[in-house]
Amino acid sequence: MSFLSLTNIKKSFGPVQVVHDFNMGIEKGEFVSFLGPSGCGKTTILRMIAGFETPSGGSIFIDGKDQGALKPNQRNIGMVFQAYALFPNMNVHDNVAFGLKVAGTSKTDIDIRVKQMLGLIKLEHLADRFPYQLSGGQQQRVALARALAVKPQVLLLDEPLSALDAKIRISLREEIRQIQQQLGITTVFVTHDQEEALSISDRIVVMNAGRADQIGTPFEIYNTPATRFVASFVGTLNIIEAKVADPAAGSITIGNQPVTLREPIAGLNGGDTISLALRPEAGSIAEGAKGDASISGEVVSTSFLGSVIRTRLRVGSDIISFDMFNNPGIIPPASGENVTLRFAAKDLLVIRE
Amino acid sequence: MKKIWAWGALLFGILYFTLPLVGMTNFSLKMRRGEYSFDAYAKVFGDPRFQETFTYSVTQALFTIVFGVLLVVPTAYWIRLKLPGLRPYVEFVTLLPLVIPAIVIVFGYIRLYNTSSWLPLTGSAFGTNILLMFGYATLALPYMYRAVDTGLRTIDVATLTEAAQSLGAGWATILARIILPNVLVAVLSGAFLTFAIVIGEFTMAALLNRPAFGPYMQLLGANRAYEPAALAVIAFGITWGCLGLIQLVSRFQKSAPPKA
Ligand SMILES: Nc1ncnc2c1ncn2[C@@H]1O[C@H](COP(=O)(O)OP(=O)(O)OP(=O)(O)O)[C@@H](O)[C@H]1O
Ligand SMILES: [Mg+2]
Numbered sequence: 001m002s003f004l005s006l007t008n009i010k011k012s013f014g015p016v017q018v019v020h021d022f023n024m025g026i027e028k029g030e031f032v033s034f035l036g037p038s039g040c041g042k043t044t045i046l047r048m049i050a051g052f053e054t055p056s057g058g059s060i061f062i063d064g065k066d067q068g069a070l071k072p073n074q075r076n077i078g079m080v081f082q083a084y085a086l087f088p089n090m091n092v093h094d095n096v097a098f099g100l101k102v103a104g105t106s107k108t109d110i111d112i113r114v115k116q117m118l119g120l121i122k123l124e125h126l127a128d129r130f131p132y133q134l135s136g137g138q139q140q141r142v143a144l145a146r147a148l149a150v151k152p153q154v155l156l157l158d159e160p161l162s163a164l165d166a167k168i169r170i171s172l173r174e175e176i177r178q179i180q181q182q183l184g185i186t187t188v189f190v191t192h193d194q195e196e197a198l199s200i201s202d203r204i205v206v207m208n209a210g211r212a213d214q215i216g217t218p219f220e221i222y223n224t225p226a227t228r229f230v231a232s233f234v235g236t237l238n239i240i241e242a243k244v245a246d247p248a249a250g251s252i253t254i255g256n257q258p259v260t261l262r263e264p265i266a267g268l269n270g271g272d273t274i275s276l277a278l279r280p281e282a283g284s285i286a287e288g289a290k291g292d293a294s295i296s297g298e299v300v301s302t303s304f305l306g307s308v309i310r311t312r313l314r315v316g317s318d319i320i321s322f323d324m325f326n327n328p329g330i331i332p333p334a335s336g337e338n339v340t341l342r343f344a345a346k347d348l349l350v351i352r353e
Numbered sequence: 354m355k356k357i358w359a360w361g362a363l364l365f366g367i368l369y370f371t372l373p374l375v376g377m378t379n380f381s382l383k384m385r386r387g388e389y390s391f392d393a394y395a396k397v398f399g400d401p402r403f404q405e406t407f408t409y410s411v412t413q414a415l416f417t418i419v420f421g422v423l424l425v426v427p428t429a430y431w432i433r434l435k436l437p438g439l440r441p442y443v444e445f446v447t448l449l450p451l452v453i454p455a456i457v458i459v460f461g462y463i464r465l466y467n468t469s470s471w472l473p474l475t476g477s478a479f480g481t482n483i484l485l486m487f488g489y490a491t492l493a494l495p496y497m498y499r500a501v502d503t504g505l506r507t508i509d510v511a512t513l514t515e516a517a518q519s520l521g522a523g524w525a526t527i528l529a530r531i532i533l534p535n536v537l538v539a540v541l542s543g544a545f546l547t548f549a550i551v552i553g554e555f556t557m558a559a560l561l562n563r564p565a566f567g568p569y570m571q572l573l574g575a576n577r578a579y580e581p582a583a584l585a586v587i588a589f590g591i592t593w594g595c596l597g598l599i600q601l602v603s604r605f606q607k608s609a610p611p612k613a
Contacts, residue, residue: 052515072518079519085512089534098530099520143516150520 001064003028003186004049004154009058011044011210018044019210022058026203029184031177033197036207037233042190046156049188051075062153078147078185080157084139086131092118092142093127099150117145120179137168144176148183155180155187161196173200194234198222206230223279228351231277238278238320239351244268252276255316257295262346275351280310283322283343285333291342295320299339302332313341374589381582393583402569403584410558410566413482414551417489418544421497424490426540429501430532433510447498450491455556458488463560481561488557493547500546504539505532541602545595552591 002025011019019041026032034042047053049060051072060067067075086095096117100110118124121141131139140160147155157176161169177200180187191197197204198218206214206221206229214226225231232239242259245251247268250261254276268274283291297315308323309332322341324332333339384392397403432443450458462484466474474480490497510532517527533540558565570588574581 050515050519052518072515073521073523075519077519079516081512081516083509083512085509085516087513087516087531087535088508089531089537098517098522102521102526146516146520 001061002026003030003063004188005061006045006049007059007061009045009048009060010056011041011048011053012056017056017210019048019055022210022212024205024212024215026186026188028186031180031187031189031200031202033189033191033201033204034207035191035194035197035204035234037192040207041210042192042207043158046158046188046190049154050077050079050156076150076153078150078152078155080140080143080147080155080160082159082162084131084136084143084163086139086143086146088131091128091130092123092134095131095142096146096149098146103150113149117149120148120182121145121175136164137172140164140172141175144179148179148185153186155185157187157189159190159192161191162193169196176200198234204234206233208233224349225277225351228275231349231351236280236321238280238318238322240276240278240315240318240320240348242274242276244270244272244274246270254295255297255318257315259293259295259348260345261348261350265350277349277351278320278343278347280321280323282347283320283341284324285311285322285339285341286324286330289342291344293345293348294340294342296338296340299333299335299337301335304332313339377582378586381579381586384579393579394587397573397580397583397587400580402564406564406566406569409564410552413486413489413565414548417486417493417551418547420486421490421493421547422540422544425494425497425501425543426533426536427528429498429505430510430528433502433505434514444498444502447494451495455488455492455554456560458491459557459560462488475561478563481563485557485561485563485565488561489547489551489554492554492557493543493550496546496550497543500539500543501536504536508535538602542599545599549592549595553588 004026006022006024009019009022010017022041022045024032034045036042044053048055049067051067051070051074055068062075062077087098090098093114096114097110100113105113114127115124118127121144123138123141123145126134126138131142134142140163144157144160160176161173164172173196176189189197189201198221201218203215203217204221205212208227208229214221214230216224216226221230222235225234225237228239231237240254242252242254244265245253245258247265247270250264252259252261252265252274265274295315297313297320300312300314300319302309302311304326305323307326309326310321310323311333313320313322320341324330381393382389382391384390384396428443432440463475464470466472466480466484468476474484513531513535514527517531522530552566553570554565555567555571559568559571566588570581570584573584
């Protein structure tokens with residue numbers, strides 16, 4: 001059994017079921033992100049792990065121990081909230097010390113531990129400040145230190161960065177990841193920002209309407225999305241509607257242009273519609289570009305994103321985006337121009353619904 | 354033109370409120386014929402009954418405040434946290450003492466807790482004191498509840514509670530260490546109002562026959578000339594002192610905004 005194991009977790013609010021048979025095992029020291037759109041049940045699952053909500057069914061085990069009968073204050077869990085939730089009447093030191101005081105730790109041990117924690121978040125010099133005297137990023141670091149001070153078995157973070165501005169968001173997420181690895185603490189991180197999830201997680205759970213659509217490493221989630229939802233939610237994958245021509249030969253048509261897949265298509269007949277995913281960085285229109293497949297289309301637009309240029313191509317009824325690295329020597333195609341995009345047939349992924 | 358009216362109204366208001374006060378103060382200083390003196394005040398302060406009743410009422414006020422805080426803070430907290438749907442009803446209940454005359458409440462008490470009842474609180478001085486304190490707490494409830502509830506609105510009660518719970522705190526710790534300190538200013542202003550109410554209350558104390566300050570003021574007023582005026586100025590001073598303290602405390606609050 002995994003260190004943190006969620007088995008057949010269900011949750012209904014009144015007649016509405018918001019979490020459906022959620023199963024997952026999280027290993028000790030692992031950093032797992034729950035990624036999904038608003039309202040898909042991420043917070044609800046987190047709150048069930050913390051004990052703030054009671055599951056309508058299923059069980060939660062931490063380190064082999066059933067958490068079902070334990071109240072939130074009996075579980076050994078650290079929680080970081082989107083709104084920081086520092087105690088306004090206490091300074092930074094007392095906030096971090098709170099959990100230790102509750103546990104009856106001696107004053108000398110508290111002082112040592114608080115120092116250590118403030119060192120970890122590099123805020124030793126602000127120990128006497130009150131929350132209202134801190135920036136959002138500083139408050140959230142204090143909240144992290146407060147949660148970690150009691151040495152929880154599991155750390156839960158519910159969109160801890162979404163109230164911060166972009167720059168701090170990036171630096172703080174790296175700081176969180178680094179601290180997490182340093183302490184080796186099992187962590188569940190909730191976000192609806194796919195870049196955030198991809199950049200700091202060991203594994204990602206992509207959630208859709210109360211279900212886990214896919215659980216995998218960032219590499220797997222990004223490169224081999226299991227469902228159409230995952231493909232469209234994670235990254236900027238192209239979803240292409242194609243027609244099956246000959247399933248046995250793996251041949252299809254995209255906007256009447258024939259393309260042959262690497263493998264035969266199972267379970268579909270000629271004339272059926274099939275969804276395919278193509279990453280924007282998988283194709284090229286450069287002279288002599290490599291690739292065993294190609295499609296032509298009309299350039300709809302090009303946008304300059306700094307290091308890459310993203311071009312949108314109309315092929316039949318599909319719009320396909322592709323990226324090329326910025327190169328001052330190559331002028332990007334103009335709108336209305338007809339170009340041929342070459343790519344490897346193996347990069348075309350069949351998506352199940 | 355408009356300005357003149359505004360100033361006129363203000364002037365009228367000021368005179369309306371201050372003239373009687375000035376007159377009363379003036380009168381209270383005239384005990385000695387032909388010159389101003391504090392004779393009346395000296396008399397009042399020197400009266401052992403004054404000291405006795407004032408001490409009694411202050412003690413009652415303090416107990417009422419403690420009882421009110423212990424009753425209202427957890428209640429208002431719980432309602433905000435777990436039963437927000439009940440808030441309008443509870444608010445309505447706390448307003449009832451404003452519409453039900455004190456005399457009705459105290460007659461109810463006497464009927465319920467008389468010496469031949471199941472709980473004969475009026476049988477002993479101690480029991481009656483407790484009953485009177487309950488009565489005072491009821492009278493102060495509208496102010497106390499409102500003050501505390503407003504205080505709770507300025508903090509994120511639910512999230513702070515969960516943060517404390519996840520750090521291992523139980524309900525008593527959460528109330529004492531997180532909730533109470535954060536609504537302390539609101540609690541204090543409720544407390545000062547309670548104090549002012551208890552010091553001046555007449556009906557309940559008189560009907561329960563306790564040696565409180567209110568009945569003493571009434572008694573003095575019925576039998577003397579100058580002393581009641583002095584006493585009224587003193588009582589007025591106490592009330593305004595309390596209001597001043599509320600102002601002071603809420604100003605103190607501004608230097609430390611509580612919002613998380
Ligand atoms: N206490 C509650 N009572 C009723 N419905 C609730 C309650 N809490 C959450 N829900 C519903 O459950 C669903 C999932 O909510 P949840 O907060 O878990 O979403 P989320 O994935 O965290 O979304 P977000 O990204 O917006 O935070 C939503 O449809 C929400 O309306
Ligand atoms: Mg949420």
